[in-house]
Amino acid sequence: MEHNLNNTxxxxxxxxxxLNALLRDLPEFWTLQNEGEKTEGGKTWNAFDxxxxxxxxxxxxxxxxAKMILQFGETKSFAPFDRLAQETESRxxxxxxLLDEFARVRAANLEELRALNLHPEDxxxxxxxxxxxxxxxxxxxxxxxxxxxxxxxxxxxxxAYQYREAVGPWSVYLGVMKxxxxxx
Amino acid sequence: MEHNLNNTxxxxxxxxxxLNALLRDLPEFWTLQNEGEKTEGGKTWNAFDxxxxxxxxxxxxxxxxAKMILQFGETKSFAPFDRLAQETESRxxxxxxLLDEFARVRAANLEELRALNLHPEDxxxxxxxxxxxxxxxxxxxxxxxxxxxxxxxxxxxxxAYQYREAVGPWSVYLGVMKxxxxxx
Numbered sequence: 001m002e003h004n005l006n007n008t009x010x011x012x013x014x015x016x017x018x019l020n021a022l023l024r025d026l027p028e029f030w031t032l033q034n035e036g037e038k039t040e041g042g043k044t045w046n047a048f049d050x051x052x053x054x055x056x057x058x059x060x061x062x063x064x065x066a067k068m069i070l071q072f073g074e075t076k077s078f079a080p081f082d083r084l085a086q087e088t089e090s091r092x093x094x095x096x097x098l099l100d101e102f103a104r105v106r107a108a109n110l111e112e113l114r115a116l117n118l119h120p121e122d123x124x125x126x127x128x129x130x131x132x133x134x135x136x137x138x139x140x141x142x143x144x145x146x147x148x149x150x151x152x153x154x155x156x157x158x159x160a161y162q163y164r165e166a167v168g169p170w171s172v173y174l175g176v177m178k179x180x181x182x183x184x
Numbered sequence: 185m186e187h188n189l190n191n192t193x194x195x196x197x198x199x200x201x202x203l204n205a206l207l208r209d210l211p212e213f214w215t216l217q218n219e220g221e222k223t224e225g226g227k228t229w230n231a232f233d234x235x236x237x238x239x240x241x242x243x244x245x246x247x248x249x250a251k252m253i254l255q256f257g258e259t260k261s262f263a264p265f266d267r268l269a270q271e272t273e274s275r276x277x278x279x280x281x282l283l284d285e286f287a288r289v290r291a292a293n294l295e296e297l298r299a300l301n302l303h304p305e306d307x308x309x310x311x312x313x314x315x316x317x318x319x320x321x322x323x324x325x326x327x328x329x330x331x332x333x334x335x336x337x338x339x340x341x342x343x344a345y346q347y348r349e350a351v352g353p354w355s356v357y358l359g360v361m362k363x364x365x366x367x368x
Contacts (some may be wrong), residue, residue: 003350007213011343014206022202022336029191132353139352146351149344150360153337159195160333166187167330168323169316176334179363 003123003138008145013110015054015148016103019155023047024096031095035161035181044181047155051098052086054151058105060085062144063112069127069137070116077128113141157181187307187322192329197294199238199332200287203339207231208280215279219345219365228365231339235282236270238335242289244269246328247296253311253321254300261312297325341365 023031035044045053065078090098116122123138160176171177207215219228229237249262274282300306307322344360355361 004211004213007211010211011214014210017205018202021205022198026198027188027191027194029188030195129353132356135352135354139350139354142347142350142352143354143358146344146347146354146358146360149340149347150358153340153344153360153363156333156337156340160330160337163326163330163333166323166326168319168326169313170319170323170327170330172316174327174330174334175365176330176337179337181359 003142005118005123005141008141009110009113011145012106012148015152016099016106018152019051019054020099020103022155023051024099029162030159033158033162035158044158045154046158048090048095048098049086050151050155050158051095051102052090052093053083054148055098055102055105056082056085056089057144057147058102058109062140063109065127065140066113066116066137069125069140070122072127074126074128074134077130080130154181187326189302189307189325192325193294193297195329196290196332199336200283200290202336203235203238204283204287206339207235208283213346214343217342217346219342228342229338230342232274232279232282233270234335234339234342235279235286236274236277237267238332239282239286239289240266240269240273241328241331242286242293246324247293249311249324250297250300250321253309253324254306256311258310258312258318261314264314338365 031047034046034049038044060079061081068076068078093101118137123136123141125137126134127137127140129135157176157179160174164171164177167174167177215231218230218233222228244263245265252260252262277285302321307320307325309321310318311321311324313319341360341363344358348355348361351358351361
């Protein structure tokens with residue numbers, strides 16, 4: 001399956017607006033409640049946490065890693081990604097502020113990505129992930145889009161969790177109520 | 185957990201715009217591909233199919249059932265819901281047309297719901313589901329919202345499926361790639 005960069009960019013460009021349409025001014029019942037404590041300890045994430053995590057990815061993960069691949073190839077591994085950075089970075093901010101910030105940093109990154117004017121052969125260039133080993137620029141960019149989807153999937157699941165009792169017997173028909181999270 | 189009708193309406197009001205922001209003019213790679221054949225035969229759904237299904241629910245399921253509860257209580261069971269109606273009803277339409285239609289029928293239904301001016305005691309009124317037995321108006325309305333979420337969850341999962349190979353080794357970190365669908 002060849003990676004079509006236009007498909008990736010089309011999706012990446014829409015995620016901020018989709019989250020904005022779903023979450024802005026939605027009652028905190030939906031956006032600030034999570035799925036409770038994890039069995040191994042620690043809080044699960046709510047929609048507010050996830051949007052903060054997406055912002056942190058824009059700042060430190062996707063484009064910085066793409067540029068590392070282009071500059072250093074496999075000679076230097078990516079900096080590990082801090083999955084809890086939003087706990088401090090989102091502090092004191094409102095969800096509308098985070099949605100605005102996500103839209104802004106995503107748009108700037110896509111502008112930078114387009115300016116790289118990548119050719120198909122560039123997508124085969126290889127980099128070094130600190131845990132996964134050798135990866136390609138193509139895989140990194142596809143993962144950027146799929147990472148949006150995994151967190152949209154998560155936000156929707158966390159929201160549905162708030163109605164797990166309210167739906168009564170219908171829960172048997174609602175697949176999202178049976179989703180155990182698959183670790184994210 | 186008491187059912188707060190404002191929370192339900194807030195969510196129901198946002199789903200058409202969220203789907204519109206995510207799906208309108210997105211490449212068909214994302215919107216017309218599904219998850220392949222089911223093991224028990226038949227096609228899985230793509231985003232286009234799901235939006236058609238949501239439209240059919242607006243026309244035949246949620247508000248008609250709410251009005252049946254108010255009119256007939258437990259004396260008359262709901263008409264079964266046709267889960268495959270969109271196969272004929274969506275034929276010849278484009279996804280933007282379906283997104284417009286979903287927004288229109290949802291808005292009309294919410295207007296009708298608000299006009300019912302339901303009081304908390306109305307939410308306890310009971311009706312008869314053809315398979316689930318006795319249900320309450322509260323459960324029906326909560327399920328209307330949760331049904332949006334289960335299908336958002338599904339659409340996002342089906343989209344992620346299209347990148348299951350493109351992400352390469354990152355798939356281990358992407359929960360959505362491990363979601364087996366939970367039957368919807």
